[in-house]
Amino acid sequence: MIKRLTYGLVALLLLAAGPLSHAQETHTLRLAQTWGPNTPILAETVQHMADMAETMSDGRLQIRIDPANKHKAPFGIFDLVRNGQYDMGHTASYYYKGSIPNAMFFTTVPFGMIAPEQYAWFYHGEGMELMRKVYEPFGLLSFPGGNTGNQMGGWFRKEINAVEDLDGLKMRIPGFAGEVMAELGVAVTNIPPGELYTSLERGTIDAVEWVGPALDFNMGFHQIANYYYSGWQEPGAEVQFLISQKSWEKLPPDLQEILRVAMRTAAYDMYIQSTHSSGEAWSRMKDDYPDVTHRTFPAEVIEALRAATDKRLKEVAEGDPLAQEIISSQRNYLKQVRQWTNISDKAYLDSVAGE
Amino acid sequence: MIKRLTYGLVALLLLAAGPLSHAQETHTLRLAQTWGPNTPILAETVQHMADMAETMSDGRLQIRIDPANKHKAPFGIFDLVRNGQYDMGHTASYYYKGSIPNAMFFTTVPFGMIAPEQYAWFYHGEGMELMRKVYEPFGLLSFPGGNTGNQMGGWFRKEINAVEDLDGLKMRIPGFAGEVMAELGVAVTNIPPGELYTSLERGTIDAVEWVGPALDFNMGFHQIANYYYSGWQEPGAEVQFLISQKSWEKLPPDLQEILRVAMRTAAYDMYIQSTHSSGEAWSRMKDDYPDVTHRTFPAEVIEALRAATDKRLKEVAEGDPLAQEIISSQRNYLKQVRQWTNISDKAYLDSVAGE
Missing domain, CATH: 3.40.190.170 (Bacterial extracellular solute-binding protein, family 7)
Structure with missing residues (x-):
């Protein structure tokens, strides 16, 4: 009897403890x-x-x-x-x-x-x-x-006024964007992060693409390169x-x-x-280094970068139906959603920009 | 013995079941x-x-x-x-x-x-x-x-080319934005949502502010008002x-x-x-009603709306330290973060807008 009761209670215990x-x-x-x-x-x-x-x-x-x-x-x-x-x-x-x-x-x-x-x-x-x-x-x-938000086009030691200015320019810009830049004659180099500051300071490179103000701040590029260009490569x-x-x-x-x-x-x-953080860092950079100034690439540079991007994307997608499917899905979606962005945030930002 | 054992096991059971x-x-x-x-x-x-x-x-x-x-x-x-x-x-x-x-x-x-x-x-x-x-x-x-994202400035049956065009304009635009519009001579009316379409169609009102394409679509305003203005009032x-x-x-x-x-x-x-949804709805509106077109308010209208906004905000904040604290916190934060928005998304959207 004791035994049976004990078994019964132990079984109950296990039942209770199980789900627990x-x-x-x-x-x-x-x-x-x-x-x-x-x-x-x-x-x-x-x-x-x-x-x-x-x-x-x-x-x-x-x-x-x-x-x-x-x-x-x-x-x-x-x-x-x-x-x-x-x-x-x-x-x-x-x-x-x-x-x-x-x-x-x-x-x-x-x-x-x-x-x-x-x-x-x-x-x-x-x-x-x-x-x-x-x-x-x-x-x-x-x-x-x-x-990361829209990434900046990079820190440049001199202004880019035409496509020719990119020819022979030594720049650290990795990945697909580097391939596109190379199409325009940029000498794309790969330098370890720890050596970038010194390379830019000594002129081993003329420009460097990193991320945006928040992550660029600690790299110190704003101390040695005055022109901070808006991006096109990682929106x-x-x-x-x-x-x-x-x-x-x-x-x-x-x-x-x-x-x-x-x-x-x-x-x-x-x-x-x-x-x-980007807002905060960009504000600090400008306060501490008043020579730092924002630039956008001229329209002809943007057009050349766009053409080179399309060329490289076409090469990447060649013979790969899934790549083609992804590229066209992104293009079609962008076309639809961008019209909305343009009449909402872009139109608003434009309308208050002069103030 | 049985009793004691039973109590003991029941106590254990409760212990196990308790946290469960x-x-x-x-x-x-x-x-x-x-x-x-x-x-x-x-x-x-x-x-x-x-x-x-x-x-x-x-x-x-x-x-x-x-x-x-x-x-x-x-x-x-x-x-x-x-x-x-x-x-x-x-x-x-x-x-x-x-x-x-x-x-x-x-x-x-x-x-x-x-x-x-x-x-x-x-x-x-x-x-x-x-x-x-x-x-x-x-x-x-x-x-x-x-x-909701950036809200649109509203559906208008005729174009707004100058501040004078707002004078006497009958518009449904509620809340604080309505108070601002009233400063510019707009006859702000409050009409129940179910009657808005008919009111706009019959000319009881000349314009209506709702939300944006996603929520405006079912209201049908695009069928009877051609001009869809970008917003300023609810960014x-x-x-x-x-x-x-x-x-x-x-x-x-x-x-x-x-x-x-x-x-x-x-x-x-x-x-x-x-x-x-805004991208999708805006695209459908334009496909189905080709006369529907996007407009932005002229700079002088934006300036007048801004001045009226500042005036009303000042009145609201008068004698209320917490209101003043909130307004200045938002202003200071906007000033910092907008500089980032302008050199990132805005600069990028501008650079590709012509394409």
């Missing part, structure tokens, strides 16, 4: 990021996402973040997650155009969409579906992971969260939604933090 | 919204927030939404939540300028910030803190609840979530964070949905 331990089971995801542990805005965005996920899940979802100095592969995040060494990554899709050429389109494209337009393409156009098509063969899910650079399909599927539905929403909010928040 | 039932306790919050049950974008945003909260909390956080036809007080949400009839609300802060004049500033201000600038002010400037100061005396918390209208401090404090920390993040994401998502 299930509900409170902790899931730990290891995340590798391209950035250092203290990279402003970018590393903060990842930590912010992890904090929201932990608090919302009452500690059941833990994201362990390894910065670049830990895993030593800042531009190998795609492989680290694909190979199962990490569950998640925070990086930029266009870093992997060597392995998957079509990854490039999900960060930004020269003469493409600005941040809110591109988010609209991701979430209401075909963006998420096309990104899924590109990453699914690798067992990966990719999500928007934060926007709304979106970084990304990667997660392996396997790790995703191990999460219960509530934690999947917590993770999805934490990533989505962190991404938007990065766009807003970038907006804030 | 606590963790699974369901919290239901009743929310009153200004909108009808099917108002595009706005009602969808509230439902979207509730869905995220429910899924992230595994059903422990339930938001019950009552649309305007249920509670019958679309512009009384502030009172419904303040008096404890509802835990939460979704509405627009500027509807309550009659009860709390300073509530007006947290929606949008003529010649103020566009959406990303204003989010930066809320989250990185003094916005959230100032909004807390305004709502705390009423036992309420207020959070950004979604942005980034943010609606709001209200929640009573008491209801908030009853939630455990994980559900507070789930609610906070769900509201924040839903707000950003509404801005992006508005961007998408």
Whole structure:
């Protein structure tokens, strides 16, 4: 009798404890990021996402973040997650155009969409579906992971008044934008970040493209180059969260939604933090270095850059139907949404610009 | 012995079941919204927030939404939540300028910030803190609840070429913007939404301000007024979530964070949905009604509207230190962030506009 009662109660106990331990089971995801542990805005965005996920899940979802100095592969995040060494990554899709050429389109494209337009393409156009098509063969899910805002065209030591001024110009500008610049005769160089300031100061390079005021500030380029040009090459650079399909599927539905929403909010928040920090940094740069001045490329330079961009995009898409599908999806979407941007924010900003 | 063992096991059972039932306790919050049950974008945003909260909390956080036809007080949400009839609300802060004049500033201000600038002010400037100061005396918390994007200046049946053209013009334009327009001689009228189309068609009014293409489409104004003017009056209208401090404090920390993040994401998502839908609707309007054309107010009209805005703001702020604090916080923040907007998105949009 004692025994039977005891068994019965133990069974009840297990019944009661079962769902409890299930509900409170902790899931730990290891995340590798391209950035250092203290990279402003970018590393903060990842930590912010992890904090929201932990608090919302009452500690059941833990994201362990390894910065670049830990895993030593800042531009190998795609492989680290694909190979199962990490569950998640925070990086930029266009870093992997060597392995998957079509990854490039999900960060930004020269003469493409600005941040809110591109988010609209991701979430209401075909963006998420096309990104899924590109990453699914690798067992990966990719999500928007934060926007830098419109990136600046770079710091120049002398003014650019015509296309000829670009011929032979020595400039640090990586990736696809560098390929486009090279079409116009720019001598594109690749110099490690730590040597950029000295290279620009000594004239080893004439110009450098980095990000925007918020991230350029610590690089100090405004101390040695007076002309800060508006951009054309990365109108709304979106970084990304990667997660392996396997790790995703191990999460219960509530934690999947917590993770999805934490990533989505962190991404938007990065766009807003970038907006804030860029305003603050640009204001400080001008106060401290009154010779620093803003410039826009002349229309003929913009036209030449556009033509070179179209040429390179055509080459990239040749023989790749998915690339063609993505390019035309982005072009058609831009055409529709830009008309709205033009009659709303652009018209408004123009109307109050003179004041 | 049996008894003691049984007690012991029952105690263990309670111990095991205790935290379980606590963790699974369901919290239901009743929310009153200004909108009808099917108002595009706005009602969808509230439902979207509730869905995220429910899924992230595994059903422990339930938001019950009552649309305007249920509670019958679309512009009384502030009172419904303040008096404890509802835990939460979704509405627009500027509807309550009659009860709390300073509530007006947290929606949008003529010649103020566009959406990303204003989010930066809320989250990185003094916005959230100032909004807390305004709502705390009423036992309420207020959070950004979604942005319509830059609102259009309205549908006009004839062109506005000079300030004189506004004199005597009969226009539906409510709120603070209406007060500003009245300063310029506009005969501001208040006509129920259901009668606006007929009034415009019959010439009872000459112009009507509504929102933007996404929400204007169903109103049909584009069928009877050809000139669609860019706006000046609501450059980034943010609606709001209200929640009573008491209801908030009853939630455990994980559900507070789930609610906070769900509201924040839903707000950003509404801005992006508005961007998408406005692009789509504007494109359809122009296709279906080729006579519909976009206009911007001439510089002298913008200047007159700006002067009238400044005059009215000065009157509003007179003798109210908190109003003065908010106005100057917004002005100073705008001054800093707009310089960034101008050298990034504006410069970029200008450079590609001719193409």
